[in-house]
Amino acid sequence: MDNSIGVGLIGTGYMGKCHALAWTGVKAVFGDRPRPRLVHLAEVDAGLAARRAEEFGFERSTVDWRVLVTDPDVEVVSITTPNAFHAEMAVAALEAGKHVWCEKPMAVTLADAERMTAAARASGKTAVLGYNYIQNPMIRQIGAILAEGTIGTVNHVRLEMDEDFMADPEAPFFWKNELAAGYGAIDDFGVHPLSLLQVLFGLPSRVFANLSKPYPDRPNREGGRRSVENWDVSSILFELGPEISGLMALSRTAWGRKGRIALQIFGSKGSIAYDQERLNELQLYVTSDKPSEQGFRTILSGPRHPPYDRFVPAAGHTLGFNDLKIIECHELLRAIAGEPARVIDFESGLQIEQAVHAMGQSHREQRWVEID
Structure with missing residues (x-):
């Protein structure tokens, strides 16, 4: 019986293409769902x-x-789409009776x-966010190691996320520099490291x-210079309850770093280290x-680290970013x-946002902020 799900895609940039590849590949990789129909x-x-509709394989396209x-x-x-449009689009889709897969x-x-959360509750539909790094088989394995008590009682967690796409001081001002894009x-x-904390320990x-x-x-494309409205570097102390201290360091101006999420977990009987660039x-x-x-x-x-086996039959041949997106698409289905x-x-995404805004409040007030 063909009960394939009809897919709509808003936005066709980098992440739009990732979603299109995931919708296209999920049937071939997992085989347990009807092939989605790109509508x-x-x-x-x-x-x-x-x-883009012709390239990605969608039946029709619109500007609205x-x-x-x-x-x-x-x-x-x-x-x-860019961050500022997520809420209006997600709420409208949910109110129209659609499931939603929204990027972070x-x-x-x-x-x-x-x-957005209220609209999801009211609709009864599935609404998830694009946190694909939690799908990595290695992150799942870290969770298994922690659950087995292999490194004993965890006492400290350290996270870094660094990229260099804003490292050049003469790179032009663009929408991610606007306060309308967030902190x-x-x-x-930084929400990506928070997503890893959420699945491994819970949030701070x-x-x-x-x-x-x-x-x-930064230089303005129209001439002159424009003030940067948000912050490219963040340093955050956090606590995971009374037992575990933590540090998160973030930079969009770190020359040489391309997609680094460095996670270190220290316990009474050992340690775990992981780097997203590997x-x-x-x-x-x-x-x-x-x-x-x-x-x-x-x-x-x-x-031996599912669902790696769905992609490659031999160890060490490696998965990539888009493969994690296919896994995420399968979990959505x-x-x-x-x-x-x-x-x-x-x-769960709302809890991450609450943590983000608590960090913003902490910076403004220069004090520890409790998260409900």
């Missing part, structure tokens, strides 16, 4: 919309995203995130944050080894079917 695509320019979300053939809407961050303001490094990509109970601007202004391996140190042989060992991802799924839904 409708929306872009701001008619020529670009038509071209509202037409897409009310299309009766569309059952789930992928939202991959959830929204620019906490009020918008709350509105900057925290909600642009309180935070102390300092935000900074390495470059106060997403197919983790480092494990355990005190149970002979003293003469103690040291970090490298564990390479392979078929499981959630829509009412099955257990590893997703960050709007309820």
Whole structure:
């Protein structure tokens, strides 16, 4: 019986293409769901919309995203637009009776995130956010190591996320430099480390944050210079309850760093180290080894780390960013079917946004802020 789900895609940039590849590949990789039907695509320019629809394999295109979300053939809407548009589009899609797959961050303001969550509750539809790094088999394996008590009682967690796409002080001002896009490094990509914390430990109970601007202004494409409105570097102390201290450091101006999420977890019987730039391996140190042989060992991802086996039959051949997006798409389909799924839904996403805004408040007030 063909009960394939009809897909609508709003936005066809980098993440839009990632979503299109995921919708296209999920059947071939997992094989346990009907092949999604790529129904409708929306872009701001008619020529670009038509071209992307043909490239991505969508049946039709539009310049009006509202037409897409009310299309009766569309059952789930992928939202991959700039941050400021997420709330309006997600709420409209949910009110139209569609499931939603919205890229992170959830929204620019906490009020918008709350509105999105309320719309998801009222609709009864599945609404999830694009936190694909939690799908990495190595992150799942870290969770298994922690659950087994291999490194004992965890006492400290350290997270860094660094990229260099804003490292050049003469790079032009663009929308991610606007206050309308959010606080900057925290909600642009700091939400990714928070998503890892959420699935491994839960979110911080309180935070102390300092935000900074390495470059106060940038060249404006129209001429002159424009003041940078948000913060490219963030340093946050946090606590995971009374037992675990933590540190998160974020930078969008870190020359040489391309997509780094460095995670270190320290316990009473060992440590775990992981770097997203080497997403197919983790480092494990355990005190149970002979003293003469103690040291970090490298564990390479392979078929023993599901769902790696769905992609490659041999260890060490590596998965990539788009593969994680296919896994996320499969988890979304499981959630829509009412099955257990590893997703960050709007309820959990709201908790991440609450942590982000607590960090912003902490910076403004220069004090520890409790998170409800």
